[in-house]
Amino acid sequence: MFQKISLDSEQNETQDARGYIDYMYRIRANQITGKLDLNDEVRAYNAAETLVSSRSLGIQWQExxxxxxxxxxxxILFDAKNANVVFAAGVSGGLWKSTNGGQSWQNIGDQYKCLTIVSLAQGPTGDIYFGTGEGLYFNNGTGTGGFIGQGIWKSTDGGNFFSQLQSTQPVSAVNVFVDWADVNRIAVSPNDPNRxxxxxxxxxxxxxDGGLSWVAVYGPVGVISSTDVKTGNDGYVHASIGNKYYRSTAPDGDDFQLPTGQSSFFTGSFSRIELAVxxxxxxxxxxxxxxxxxGMAGVFQSTDAGLSWTQIGPGNSVNFNPFAFFEPQSGGQGDYDDAVTVSLTDPQTIFVGGSGIMYRYTSTTGxxxxxxxxxxxxxxxxxxxxxHALVFNPFKPTQMLIGCDGxxxxxxNALQDQPEFYSADRNYRVTQMYSVAAAATGEVTGGTQDNGTIYIDFLGNTTMSGDAIFGGDGGYTEISHNNPDAFFGGTPNGVLFRSPSKGGGASTFFDFRIDKDNNGKIDEGAEFVTPFxxxxxxxxxxxxxxxxxxSKSIWFTPYAVNFSIIPxxxxxxxxxxxxxxxSFSHDGNDLYAGTTxxxxYHCGNIKDVFNAGKFHYSSPTSTVWxxxxxxIKVTSVLVASGRYIRSVAIDPTNNNNIVVTAGNYGNTSYVWKSNNALSDTIVMADITGDLPMMPVYGSTIDIxxxxxxxxxxxxxxxxxDLSTGVWSEENTGMAHVPTLMVRQIPFNTIPYLYIATHGRGIFRSSTLAGVNVGISSQNTILDNVIVFPNPVSSLVNVNLNLAKPALINISIFDLNGKHFANELHNLPSGENTVAIKTNSLANGTYLLKVQAESSVFTKKFVVIK
Structure with a gap:
């Protein structure tokens, strides 16, 4: 039976940050130690710097x-010197600036080599600092699932330009502790701009000295993370070090003490402390x-600048727990999302926000x-x-900005009985994508972290506006090229579904063999981001x-777009x-899958078996096949023991050739290729070469x-270049942002590259498609040449538009310049289509040259038989 998916019913599970963090951690942490050694990330970053100047393919990306x-x-930071300016930063999407109080944003961070910004602060003279590296959740002391930072960056011109403080650049160490990998918070003395x-x-x-040099302040013995620091107008400094509260012994002090007293604030054991003054x-x-x-361990108040404390918010209560998904509920994820701030006009009015709940406290209302x-x-x-952040506007004391996963x-009107809130994401392009898919006409979908599956159809308020067609955490996604209304999506841990109307009416399409209890999930379980x-x-x-x-099988159905049946x-x-x-091969006959x-695994002859009518059961209730x-021929090969295989790219012209990539820092091999993947014994060769030693999340081979x-x-x-083994950086038009998926998908028959970045949304490129390659500057007669289909088998069509009748010369060459065919056609003015036989051409890539007088167009096309 069809089961309509209620995406909201999965909300509690899909919004759980631990699932996301565990997923990213397993992809990136070393498979032997179970740790993400920050030294490995530092070394990879330094190695990546050496490839910046090399751009072999010259890929140009379009956002x-x-x-x-x-x-x-x-x-989030309001500029204290300008009432209209506010800054915000995505944890992997860089720095953004608004000049209209947050109503719209402009990117100012792509020019910097680090986008993992988690903290902002401004000094009394206007200098602005941002700190990088996300270590503010489930910190195990040797790194988290977040991406590493590059210390602190500073602007002395009001935020127009930032430069890295060289004293804060992470340096690989002999132990697992790397200074300046995560800068969780920054605070500047209100009295001394250099402190x-x-x-x-x-x-x-x-x-x-304003960041030129640094010293460690007094704290617990050993290397222990500090997650928060705040300064008061009186100059006292308040900090969380090792999940204990410390206060400077004097205003603008370097010495800190651990206050003592009877309050449970001093005797309690916490996994995180957030402070507000x-x-x-x-x-x-x-x-x-x-x-x-x-969960909430308690909210504490001091009225004597941190010397003594009183508990004003209960701890370990199921009825007061902003870190839970709903109340009553114990536990939660406050170590991931804990935010607190104080009203600018009333020191006894505070706000505490967490997983999905925000409380306001006053001395009169509680x-x-x-x-x-x-x-x-x-x-x-x-x-x-x-x-994650609650920030008041110093020029409008009732206005508050909230930084969150959305x-x-x-x-x-934060001080009204019931404030009203609205999204302020206009042009704030910091979406963390897992995946991307594209329609034949160019529309795209992408699965996101905590923002659902987004559909961009170019018909919104802007051409980059997206709609959330599926809720919760997104996953993989697909758009049918035969039925452009047919969409596919997923939410974590094996909840997969399809829609007959571009996201509407989504339902699962599992039968009892894969989902016996009919709950919309794969019975065997699956990865947090489930591949399909x-x-x-x-x-x-x-x-x-x-x-x-x-979690233990590869499943298949041959009629996914037939909405009249449960296949x-x-x-x-x-x-x-x-x-x-x-991954499927270009012809659908071979499937490859990687595992954790x-x-x-290679499953061969799929299309042959389908054509032979062998995908069927003996009866509707049978489970035996x-x-x-x-x-079906099944073979497997162990490529990287215990590691997370991230992608298998198949040569579009030869199913025997594949490239495999893997995750997990702390290794020396990340990319392999095979030229005999269809054989019984698959041989893999390491082609990592001088690529920085880092996880390779996605891959594709250019058609x-x-x-x-x-x-x-x-x-x-x-x-x-697979023929030479030479690596090049290809980030023109985009920033150095984590990229989790790379695909090549036909757009109006032209193979475009699409990437899903984890911090800057979706990008595409036509650079490798040969669009209008070698166009003459004098195209006065010949216009709008289109080659289709592409790839071709036995016949290629050339559609062209002539301004007047002309003799057309059509030639075919390979990439080495060898000439294969030449045809002359006298054509009338207007639109014409010429069919050229290609059945004598071997599989490969060719150039088709069309010339009319001085007008010349050259197009690439691929032959696959």
Whole structure:
């Protein structure tokens, strides 16, 4: 039966940050130690710097959006010198500036080599600092799932230009602790603009010279992370070091003490402490604390600048727990999302935000819930879940900006009984994508972290506007090229679905063989981001191969786009490890899948078996289907033991050639190729070469030239010439942003590159497609030449438009210049189509040259038989 998907019903699970963080951590951490050694990231970053000047393919990227869907934002700063200027930063999307109080944004961060910005601060003279590296969740002391930073950057001209403070550049160390990998918070003395404090992954540090040099301040013995630091107008400094509260012994001091007393604030055990100091009265200091299960451990207040404390918000209560998904509930994820701030006009009014709930406290009303994203998700009273920053506008004391996993939200009336909130993500392009898919006409979808599956159809307020067509955390996504209304998506851990109307009416399409309890999930379980792939036979719309991976199997159905049925599902192979990536060959006959245990599986003859009518069961209730008897050939190879296989790229012209990429820092091999992938014994050769030692998340082989390999990494896109092994950086038009998926998909028959970045949305490129290659500057007669289909088999059509009747010369060459064909055609003015036979051409890439008098067009096309 059809089961309509209620995406909201999965909300509690899909919004759980731990699932996301665990997923990213397993992809990136070393498979042996289970740790993400920051030294490995530092070494990879330094190596990546050496490839910056090399751009072999010259790929030019075009940003596609979305420009109205934000991403995780931990840092917001109002410019104290300009009432209209505010800064915000995505944790992997860089720095953004608004000159109209947050109503719209402009990018000012792509020019810098580090986009992982998590903290912002401004000194009394106007100097602005930003800190990099996300270490503010589930910190194990040796790095988290977040991306490494590059210390602190400073602007002395009001935020127009920033430069890195060289004293804060991370340097590889002999132990796992790397200074300046994460700069969680920055604070500047209100009295001395050169006195700067930084809460870092290796403790609290202070500079006396505006960041030129730093010293570690007093704290616990050993290397312990500092997660927060605040300065009051009285000059006292308040810090969280090792999840304990410390205060400077004097204003603008370098010495810190651990106060003692009877309050449970001093005796409690916390997993995180967030601090806030009242600007109107620095005697009022607040601490929002998190217990070991991620729930509220209590809110504490000091009225004597941190010497003594009183608990004003209960701890370990199921009824007061902003870090839970709903109340009543214990536990939560406050170590991921804990935010607290104080009203600018009343030192006894504070706000605490967390997973999806925000409370306001006053001395007269006590605690009042003003945001509940799960129980009251209505316009005006909704803030996207996972709040990380609450910042008041110094020029408008009732206006507050909220940084959250959905970007930036604003309330203009924070002190009213019920404030109203609205999204402020206009042109704030910091979306963290997992995946990308494209329609034949260029529209795109992408699965995101915590912002659903986004659809960009160029028909919104801008051409980059996106709509969330599926909610929760996104996953893989596909758009049918036979039926452009047919969309496919997923949410975490094996919830997969399809839609007959571009996101509307989504439902699962599993049968009882893959989902016996009919709950919309794969019974065997699956990866947090569950891989699936769609292959279609363009001349037969009902033939639509769909394969997905579970925690121990590869599953397949041949009729995914037939919405009139629940198709039969077939287990192609069991696997060692969960399926982590999956790919179809260009002709649909071969499928490759990688696993979390380092294996690659090949399932061959799929299309042949389908054409032979062997994808069927003996009865509608049967669960018995023999893979071997059907003719499916299954082989496997261990590529990288215990590691996360991230992608398998298949040569579009030869299914025997594949490239495999893997994750997990702390290794020396990340890319392999095989030239015998169809054989019984697959041989893999390491081609990592001088690519920086870092996870390679996605890959594709160029259909126009199968020697071009394009991959996505923590530092953007790289290419390798497979014939020489030479690597090049390919980030023109985009920043050095983590890139999790790389695909080549036909757009109006032209193969475009598409990438999903984890911090700057979706990009595409036509550079390798040969669009209008070698156009003459005198195209006065010949216009608008289109070659289709592309790839071709036995016949290629050349569509062209002539301004007047002319003799047309059409020639075909290979990439080495060898001439294969030449035809002359006398054609009338207007639109014409000429068919050229290609059945004598071998598989490969060719150039088709069309000349009319002085007008010349050259097009690339690919022959695949």
């Amino acid at each position: 596609m959006g979305p420009d109205n869907v934000g991403g995780r934002t931990r840092a 700067v404090y930084a809460a870092t992954n290796t403790g609290l540090k202070v500079s006396h 009242a600007q109107s009265d620095a005697n009022y200091v607040y601490a929002s604390t998190v217990n070991s299960s991620g 605690w009042v819930k003003i945001v509940d994203a799960y129980q009251n998700p209505f316009f005006g009273f909704y803030v996207h879940p996972d709040m 970007g930036v939200y604003i309330t203009d 792939i769609l292959w279609e036979q363009l001349d037969s719309p009902q033939v639509s191969f769909y394969a997905c991976g579970s 039969d599902w077939f287990r192609l192979s069991s696997t060692i490890g969960a399926v982590s990536c999956i 245990a380092g294996y690659v 023999n893979v071997a008897d059907s003719g 126009s030239n199968p020697n071009n390999l394009i991959v996505g990494t923590d530092f953007g896109v790289y290419s390798q």
